[in-house]
Amino acid sequence: MIRFQKRHSVLPGFGLTLGFSLFYLCLVVLIPLAALALKAASFGWEAIWHATTAPRALASYRLTFGASLAAALVNAAFGLVVAWVLVRYRFPGRRVIDALVDLPFALPTAVAGIALTSLYAETGWLGRPLASLGLKVAFTPIGVGVALTFIGLPFVVRTLQPVLEALDPEVEEAAASLGANRLDAVLRVVLPAIAPAWLTGTALAFARALGEYGSVVFISGNMPMKTEIAPLVIMTKLEQYDYAGATAIAVTLLVVSFLLLGAINLLQAWSARRGALE
């Protein structure tokens, strides 16, 4: 508690910056979310429960959470490889690839969706050969996963990069000189050090995917019960001026995301502690 006392603080301006942070968080995050919860509360529990547990809503949660999780896991694996390559090796074109990683951030999601649909539709460059192998991507849940993987990639790479950069190669050399082989060095020295950042990046990619609408609606085909994502169900309800139903599903998404992110945070704290102990 001592560090909260003003005269012991090394850096001035704690009160001001904390006040500003709280104000900003309230304005940008908490007030809109509170308004959402308040709106939901005004409709009555029965209506909310009914909208939340309708078969179509349940099918859309399965798709949204399933595809988001799958996309986050794919990004976790390949994002690690990309970050590793970008940090550890010097090769021509490295800066270009580094810049390309940010592209999904910058590209309007609708553009990404249309481009991916063109590619993966059965008439597209990638869709045609895949279809001849019997794999349909566009207008199936796989297509949803592809779009979500695209938008989530930068999160994993950008959270891992600084941590990998800070990780001194000498640590690995030390491990090697102590008799560890290459695999051991990676598994027991590198991975524990980057695990918290890795989890954060994956969680961010996952959270981003849950709310994604713009790119997915083009590639998913939007078939009820099959390829309808939860944000689309919200839009559908709004289109019928069914604000209660839309709010109910929004709140469900919010609560589940919150719980999942909380769980990931715990996991991250645990892995950070374990890393510190080792």
Added chain:
Amino acid sequence: MRARTLVLLVGVALALGGTSRLAAQDATLLNVSYDPTRELYQEVNAAFAEQWRAKTGKAVTIQQSHGGSGKQARAVLDGLEADVVTLALAYDVDAIAQGGLVAPGWQEKLPQNSCPYTSTIVFLVRHGNPKGLKDWGDLVKPGVSVITPNPKTSGGARWNYLAAWAWALRQPGGSDATAKAFVTQLFKNVPVLDTGARGSTNTFVQRGIGDVLLAWENEAFLAVKELGPEKVEIVVPSFSILAEPPVAVVDKVVDKKRTRAVAQAYLEFLYSAEGQAIAAKHYYRPRDKAALAKAPVRFPDLRLVTIDDTFGGWANAQKTHFADGGTFDQIYR
């Protein structure tokens, strides 16, 4: 200090004087419309502004906003200050009326159900009509792939759905049960449900998916004009629905902005000979017989039912077919 206050006051007075003089002369209208009317209203706006200046000596600037019909109605409900709305279906204007922005009974205030131009639902097929599709009944054949947007998210698609339903209803022995069976069969042939009409057009034209696109007649004409008859062609079914996109003055906004006179004149202009000719030029069916005769394309004759005579109005149609648990949801159960 006093001098500075004086300068400030003079400045304020000048600014106020300036704006009030501007307000007396110039008006700005916001027309909140749905997606495919962009080009239509660009031309209408220019023609109306010219006519208004000739008639009153005042300048008028008309801004337009486009998007999905339902989305646009919600924006107006949430405070987008539209002087007039020109949407895809009366249901969306009804929603604005329920929010208290448009006075009840709006549809009787202008001629022809408040719809200065109409359209209908036709089929757009690939060149040469390889699957030989002629009428609604052909769409449920096995192996025919039909493209239409999702009626839950697209106002235009609701017209498609109701046209199919109405056709089945009018077949020998037709009933609500056979109509439901027919649209269920039809939607089994739909591989992709885009959220809007332009999305469906993209799916059909750019991605090459589907054998037939259910489209508004004006969009179908536009597609043939832009892509060329060697790529797509129009098939007119024996029977379809009269699509009536309504227009309305947003009472609460025009009273606040004092733009009622010019807003009313703007909508009435759509019914004038010039307005009707512009509508026909953009492939909407004009109400006026003379404009219809002079239209650049021939609008085919076909039997058209209306939403009121077959479905008892939009409120009913919406409740029976598109609300949660309605006939459309039952297809995907």
